[in-house]
Amino acid sequence: xxxxxxxxxxxxGFSSGEADVELDxxxxxxxxRLIRMLDERFPGIGEPxxxxxxxxxxxxxxxxxQYESVPDGAEVHFLDMxxxx
Amino acid sequence: MTxxxxxPNTGYKWVGTHQIRPDGLDKVTGKARFGADLVLPGMLHGRxxxxxxxxxxxxxxxxxxxxxxxxxxxxxxxxxFPDLVEAGRSTADIAVAANAMARDKxxxxxxxxxxxxxxxxxxxxxxxxxxxxxxxxLGHVLTVDEAMADGAPLLHDGMITNGVDPKPETPSxxxxxxxxERGDLDKGFAEADMVVEREFTTKPVHQGYIEPHAAVADxxxxxRATLWCSSQGHFAMRAYACTVLGWxxxxxxxxxxxxxxxxxxxxxxxxxxxAVRLSQKAGRPVKLVMDRDEVFRxxxxxxxxxxxxxxxxxxxxxxxxxQVWLAFEAGAFPGSPVGAASMCALACYDLENFxxxxxxxxxxxxxxxxxRAPGAPISAFAVESVVDELAKGIGMDPIDVxxxxxxxEGTQAPYGPKMPRVGLIETxxxxxxxxxxxxxxxxxxxxxxxxxxxxxxxxxxxxTVHVNEDGTVTVVTGSPxxxxxxxxxxxxxxxxxxxxxxxxxxxxxxxxxxxxxDVTGGSRVTLATGAAVxxxxxxxxxxxxxxxxxxxxxxxDEVEWVDGQAQRSDGSQPPLSLGDLAxxxxxxxxxxxxxxxxxxxxxxxxxxxxxxxxxxxxxxxVSRIVRYTTAQDAGRAISPQYVEGQFxxxxxxxxxxxxxxxxxxxxxxxxxNQSFLDYRIPVASxxxxxxxxxxxxxxxxxxxxxxxxxEVGIVPPMAAVANAINGAIxxxxxxxxxxxxxxxxxxxxxx
Numbered sequence: 078x079x080x081x082x083x084x085x086x087x088x089x090g091f092s093s094g095e096a097d098v099e100l101d102x103x104x105x106x107x108x109x110r111l112i113r114m115l116d117e118r119f120p121g122i123g124e125p126x127x128x129x130x131x132x133x134x135x136x137x138x139x140x141x142x143q144y145e146s147v148p149d150g151a152e153v154h155f156l157d158m159x160x161x162x
Numbered sequence: 163m164t165x166x167x168x169x170p171n172t173g174y175k176w177v178g179t180h181q182i183r184p185d186g187l188d189k190v191t192g193k194a195r196f197g198a199d200l201v202l203p204g205m206l207h208g209r210x211x212x213x214x215x216x217x218x219x220x221x222x223x224x225x226x227x228x229x230x231x232x233x234x235x236x237x238x239x240x241x242x243f244p245d246l247v248e249a250g251r252s253t254a255d256i257a258v259a260a261n262a263m264a265r266d267k268x269x270x271x272x273x274x275x276x277x278x279x280x281x282x283x284x285x286x287x288x289x290x291x292x293x294x295x296x297x298x299x300l301g302h303v304l305t306v307d308e309a310m311a312d313g314a315p316l317l318h319d320g321m322i323t324n325g326v327d328p329k330p331e332t333p334s335x336x337x338x339x340x341x342x343e344r345g346d347l348d349k350g351f352a353e354a355d356m357v358v359e360r361e362f363t364t365k366p367v368h369q370g371y372i373e374p375h376a377a378v379a380d381x382x383x384x385x386r387a388t389l390w391c392s393s394q395g396h397f398a399m400r401a402y403a404c405t406v407l408g409w410x411x412x413x414x415x416x417x418x419x420x421x422x423x424x425x426x427x428x429x430x431x432x433x434x435x436x437a438v439r440l441s442q443k444a445g446r447p448v449k450l451v452m453d454r455d456e457v458f459r460x461x462x463x464x465x466x467x468x469x470x471x472x473x474x475x476x477x478x479x480x481x482x483x484x485q486v487w488l489a490f491e492a493g494a495f496p497g498s499p500v501g502a503a504s505m506c507a508l509a510c511y512d513l514e515n516f517x518x519x520x521x522x523x524x525x526x527x528x529x530x531x532x533x534r535a536p537g538a539p540i541s542a543f544a545v546e547s548v549v550d551e552l553a554k555g556i557g558m559d560p561i562d563v564x565x566x567x568x569x570x571e572g573t574q575a576p577y578g579p580k581m582p583r584v585g586l587i588e589t590x591x592x593x594x595x596x597x598x599x600x601x602x603x604x605x606x607x608x609x610x611x612x613x614x615x616x617x618x619x620x621x622x623x624x625x626t627v628h629v630n631e632d633g634t635v636t637v638v639t640g641s642p643x644x645x646x647x648x649x650x651x652x653x654x655x656x657x658x659x660x661x662x663x664x665x666x667x668x669x670x671x672x673x674x675x676x677x678x679x680d681v682t683g684g685s686r687v688t689l690a691t692g693a694a695v696x697x698x699x700x701x702x703x704x705x706x707x708x709x710x711x712x713x714x715x716x717x718x719d720e721v722e723w724v725d726g727q728a729q730r731s732d733g734s735q736p737p738l739s740l741g742d743l744a745x746x747x748x749x750x751x752x753x754x755x756x757x758x759x760x761x762x763x764x765x766x767x768x769x770x771x772x773x774x775x776x777x778x779x780x781x782x783x784v785s786r787i788v789r790y791t792t793a794q795d796a797g798r799a800i801s802p803q804y805v806e807g808q809f810x811x812x813x814x815x816x817x818x819x820x821x822x823x824x825x826x827x828x829x830x831x832x833x834x835n836q837s838f839l840d841y842r843i844p845v846a847s848x849x850x851x852x853x854x855x856x857x858x859x860x861x862x863x864x865x866x867x868x869x870x871x872x873e874v875g876i877v878p879p880m881a882a883v884a885n886a887i888n889g890a891i892x893x894x895x896x897x898x899x900x901x902x903x904x905x906x907x908x909x910x911x912x913x
Contacts, residue, residue, distance in 0.1 A: 083578055085341075085342070085578065086341035086342065086343055087325045087327075087339075087340065087341060089327075090327035090328075133578060133579035135579075135580070136579045136580040136581065136582045137579075137582065137763065137764065137765070137863070138579070138617065138620075138765055139620075139761075139763065140619075140620060140621055140761060141761060152579065152580065154577075154578035154579045156505075156577065156578060156579075157340075157501055158502075158617065158619075159499055159501050159502040159536060159537070160429065160532055160536070160619070160681070160683055160684060161426070161532060161534075161535065161536065161616070161617070161618070161619050161683045161684025161685060161686065161872075161873055162369075162424075162425055162426020162427075162429070162532035162533050162534040162535065162536050162683055162684070162872075162873060
């Protein structure tokens with residue numbers, strides 16, 4: 078199983094400039110598992126990822142998405158979405 | 163006018179129809195109760211003492227004279243609230259509390275310092291004047307330029323900029339930097355046949371809701387309180403107020419009043435915790451109502467800004483590179499909408515090479531609050547002005563240029579993910595095909611086009627649907643109705659249940675009567691709360707089918723729900739209507755009711771394209787809107803009247819922002835135009851009929867295709883107006899507002 082995670086510019090300090098990261102989170106993957114794997118690979122990145130208010134999975138933006146499942150082949154973006162008016 | 167994708171005949175009976183507004187009669191007869199209308203027995207009246215200084219340290223507060231006045235029942239200061247810094251609360255919570263009532267420092271003129279409850283409003287005002295505050299006045303900063311300058315006075319001593327690598331070692335007024343980038347900027351600019359680079363500024367503008375903030379609190383001897391207030395989210399008011407008070411959420415019940423406009427500015431608290439604490443201290447109900455000058459000095463507005471935009475284009479109209487630099491005023495606490503502005507700035511386009519940098523900068527002005535598509539209109543003013551200049555420079559139609567670069571399904575958005583199905587192209591084509599686009603222009607008239615993007619939102623919503631004994635239905639939600647949501651809820655419930663719209667009563671309930679709802683904001687209610695209503699109705703239908711099966715002694719799958727009645731699939735029984743089943747509900751399992759709570763999915767982004775025809779008098783600089791046309795993708799217009807109203811309202815506010823509105827501050831840091839006489843919002847005579855085109859590219863993820871319509875309509879107007887002014891008299895306006903003196907100055911500079 079492969080998932081592609083895109084890291085925003087502000088997070089690339091943790092990843093030595095790497096913008097796109099491929100992970101193999103295994104079956105039943107959730108956003109939480111991706112964060113844990115990323116934190117193991119890039120220590121310290123977990124906290125800002127957990128603080129990201131939303132996550133886009135294959136283009137769908139989801140708030141409070143820690144336990145959201147991530148399908149095989151998904152493209153994942155962590156976003157700091159702002160409240161509307 | 164409505165343009166619908168593929169199938170203009172939706173097959174819906176109620177969705178998309180024009181109906182009488184559920185709240186209409188109460189509002190036109192004066193019966194509707196707004197925030198300030200509530201009167202309780204024994205109620206006291208409160209007033210707030212506000213800082214006269216833009217930046218000062220509070221040395222001492224002496225309330226003894228005020229407390230000694232006859233009729234004064236309570237006086238409060240920052241010391242009457244818990245210290246959230248000591249309590250180790252989050253930066254966001256600390257800012258909410260410090261903005262509601264200053265503790266050690268005042269950070270803007272109008273910052274609350276103390277509050278009084280007395281038997282009359284006049285007495286409360288006199289008592290406020292009797293409070294003696296000693297200030298140590300500090301230097302202030304009013305603009306991003308002043309705040310970012312070396313050696314600028316600091317609002318928050320320890321604030322280190324987030325989002326910068328390596329992390330700065332010294333504090334500054336820059337709270338955060340956001341960056342979005344892709345591709346190779348140098349390569350992109352090298353491929354361009356034309357490059358335009360400009361700098362823009364905008365001033366803070368207020369949401370301009372007609373109803374000032376108001377709150378009534380009644381604290382009981384059991385330590386619990388009830389709060390009535392006009393807001394965009396009474397659950398959020400409860401949470402914020404309890405944070406400031408140091409209370410558990412369950413101690414406070416919030417009852418929503420009708421709301422006289424919010425536009426984002428009523429998603430935050432100001433008076434609410436003060437009213438509760440005053441009531442608690444006085445042992446009587448307390449009402450606090452702001453005057454208009456307080457609304458201007460201490461609530462809202464949205465950010466002022468400085469922006470730099472550089473874009474390159476080929477002679478064929480392809481944008482090859484874009485560089486956007488944004489610095490937004492956050493007001494007294496971090497949290498400007500520069501992040502959203504950065505994400506939206508280039509979201510109309512499919513770009514390979516770009517760099518967007520945004521800076522969140524604190525200044526000594528009121529803390530900014532959300533305002534319709536927060537941040538997006540500001541960056542759109544700059545970006546869409548440059549796109550217009552490029553289009554004119556290469557001699558290409560401004561809509562064709564935008565079509566050549568338009569974001570569509572599959573486009574990698576500048577903020578990251580791929581776009582789902584979106585309707586920008588359809589809005590561009592709707593304007594291009596509109597008769598107004600071919601209308602002849604007169605002398606000194608120009609035509610301007612601009613487009614805009616807003617995410618829209620989902621978030622948390624709850625709804626309960628009750629079937630009454632006679633088959634009428636009550637739809638209960640907790641989303642304050644600021645844009646017609648009660649009608650939208652009723653229409654979707656009617657469509658789902660298959661009963662008449664007028665058999666449904668939509669209600670907005672208090673925090674103890676319905677499940678949690680996030681604020682009415684982000685254009686989210688029709689989508690998210692609507693989804694909860696539809697899900698509740700579907701559960702009701704399941705229950706009705708089961709009850710019909712019991713009645714007929716058959717299996718549930720032999721019962722269908724069609725046109726508001728249960729039908730036996732084989733036609734062997736006469737149908738059972740909702741009324742039939744409701745009247746005998748006790749025999750089939752008890753009252754019929756269902757609820758749904760959800761974190762909404764399937765948010766569909768919104769796009770708008772707008773066209774302004776403007777006439778400018780080159781002698782005076784006065785501009786007149788000749789024609790205005792807006793096309794916006796609604797996904798599906800559940801209530802077309804309200805949808806048109808939202809389109810027109812966004813444009814009207816945008817025209818005010820474009821031409822007249824601005825906060826004017828003196829060098830002393832005090833706002834100089836604190837009334838609607840001096841802060842000029844558009845009135846009916848300023849505007850022509852705003853022509854609307856409802857484009858419907860249904861959101862595939864919503865049961866009725868809803869996207870949300872409340873915000874994106876305010877994104878394009880400033881750029882559309884600026885581009886029209888450029889067409890009329892040839893000057894490129896780089897600063898908002900484009901008021902007569904500034905247009906005249908630009909004309910004189912040009913000549």
